[in-house]
Amino acid sequence: MTLFKNHLNQITYGFITLSVVFPVISIAVSQIFLSLAILGFILDRLLNEQKSIFFPPIKLPLIFFVLTTVLSWLLSPDLTLGLPPIKKLWLFVIILLVTNYFSEKRTILAYQALFTAGIFACGFAFIQYIFPSLGSVQGRITGFMGHWMTLSGGLMLVFITLVGYMLNSLPKRKTFWVLGCFFLGITLVLTLTRSVWIASAAGLLTAFWLRFPLRKIVILFGGGVILLVFSAPESVQKRLESIWNLNDPSNYARVAIWKTGLKMVKDNPWFGVGPQQVSKVFFDYHPFPQDRERSGFFFMHMHNNLLQFAAERGIPCALAWLWLMLKIGIDHYRAFKKLRTPSLQKSAHAIGFLNVVVLFLAGCFEFNFGDSEILMVFLFLVVVPYGIKCNKQLAATKT
DSSP, rough: HHHHHHHHHHHOOOOOOOHHHHGGOHHHHHHHHHHHHHHHHHHHHSSSSSOOOOOOOOOHHHHHHHHEEEEHHTTTSSSTTTTHHHGGGGGGGHHHHHHHHHHHHHEEEEEEHHHHHHHHHHHHHHHHHHHHHOBTTBBOOOSSSHHHHHHHOOOOOOHHHHHHHHHHHHSSSSHHHHHHHHHHHHHHHOOOOTHHHHHHHHHHHHHHHSOOHHHHHHHHHHHHHHHHHHOHHHHHHHHHHHTTTTTSHHHHHHHHHHHHHHHHHHHSSSSOOOOHHHHHHHHHSOOOGGGGGGGTTOSSSOHHHHHHEEEEEEHHHHHHHHHHHHHHHHHHHHHHHHSSOOOHHHHHHHHHHHHHHHHHHHHSSSOOGHHHHHHHHHHHHHHHHEEEEEEEEEHHHHO
């Protein structure tokens, strides 16, 4: 029993790490590990009489987001239909777990485990690209995920995290991680997901801006774009061209869905139409019922994080979510600027900031905050810098 108690902290850390690494491979397995991590956290507090519990300085926006979500659900016309977003709130326990169990050394191990899992997921997706019969959908690779948007969104977070890690710390086995970064980037291109392309490009530009003078940024980023445009497969070039084509089915659908979402917000500004109600009431607000059968017209959500929360849960919830994103992003940017020399802590703050940038930008065209796989990885990456800081404070009080 004593041996178990002495190693409970490490065991819990291991479960937490596995829970935030596995979403790029299996959401079911990752949530099993998260349940075990919660159990480990409770036992660690009880058996080892751990009294100190840290929480990052994002309590207010997070509480407002949760409260407005629950209130919207309680006032919705169908409580049973609206349950999934309420159940998903348990994933935010990752914030508490990561803050209390991650030191610099543990963060490095978790980062590298995430990079390895991401590269492994890329390997299967790449094979799927070569052999579409292995599970691609309409010519789009999905990897271990059920949809290409989930695959590309998860890999985007891993990719930009590896870029931030490489640029702002001094990692071992640098050549291996550089190759892994290129592999992740190539796989992202092959997903044919335009919102992720835009967000990843902006994330790269931001990462270079944080690290290099303007002249190097222009050379590195400009050279990469030219290489992509002229060497990409025909399918990739067609997707690039479709970004500007207003007649593209996906472009038409998004514009039409956004207009419909604004009507929902206008009629239901405080509490929205209710969680999971958007698709149910969509054609009450959209005047073209024939779009129901239109190719590429997916109206199950708003394809925009901010508009989704406003339409589904009300403007206060949308503002609470925006406050949460801004608070996290500003915290990490300010902390990054204060640290002058390359270090793991500086790298972690850069990674936190970059992940807010890419998730927010990709979320202008997709409801990526609603994907559990993406949410779990995102929460880990933006919370772990707070954990490093809390761990240092705790270590200082013991000396």
